Amino acid sequence: MPYQPPIGYVLKQAQSLLRLRMEQELVPLRLTVSQYSCLHALKREPGISAAALARSTFVTRQSMNTMLQLLLDRGLVERPESVENGRALPTTLTAEGANVLDAAQTRVDEVERRMLSGLQHADQAALSRMLSACVNALS
Amino acid sequence: MPYQPPIGYVLKQAQSLLRLRMEQELVPLRLTVSQYSCLHALKREPGISAAALARSTFVTRQSMNTMLQLLLDRGLVERPESVENGRALPTTLTAEGANVLDAAQTRVDEVERRMLSGLQHADQAALSRMLSACVNALS
């Protein structure tokens, strides 16, 4: 009877390995996984605030603002210095940011494809559904 | 047709939330999740080296040695200063370390039980199997 690792451990293992592979693929683009996640969220929701961006990417808003500063310096994102209504500063991708994201997306998709290569299509849907159920149960 | 988040994102979401809940449960024991993982691995493999411990818990051996120093200071683990054969220093749990781990294990098990509460028993096995398949595909 072999040792049966708890699901939490396998979950951690899978996520760590996925992150590592993504990190390796993104090195040539000088992008960390967190930065990629940030650009990805910005494409989905242009003009989102930094705080909302932080929630999307599972970091604090302080960390997000530090990250955004780096991306600003590289010219991948844009942000007004002030806004007439409200406090939130809407952030958007620049043209170059969109280009870098596209290149990153290609590589990330390939990693994900490889990760799922051992699963049938129906299994992939089931995996997604079960993970979502886990998230809901802990929310 | 709703937006379909990639599995990598759901995976990250689940793992982040699980870690957060574990962290919250372990606060009263003054234990981080990494420290819990370390004690857990030590119970499974008494006398394991710090480098092997690091691999088990997905950190570098440098980080593990820092962590072990904290656990040593709290008297939760033991480690000889030298050994006659080889270079690896075998680390073991102290009695108090085993006690703290037991208390932590109870809380962690409860979190995992909650996470899986929405899944049938067969689904839990399937989830574990599919996550392992992902790990294998990326290894």
Added chain:
DNA sequence: TATGGCATGTCAGTATCCTGACATAGTATT
């Protein structure tokens, strides 16, 4: 024997992310 390769432990420096705190702007409540 001796030489190279590999694993372990450790030191130093850096990067990243976190917690705590505060000011500001909008919203809800009384």
Added chain:
DNA sequence: AATACTATGTCAGGATACTGACATGCCATA
């Protein structure tokens, strides 16, 4: 209108993990 509440952005400080480098001890191979 006045007050409390929430959300956002920002500053400061600290905790944690990482990369790079080096010495030491085992093992395989020439």
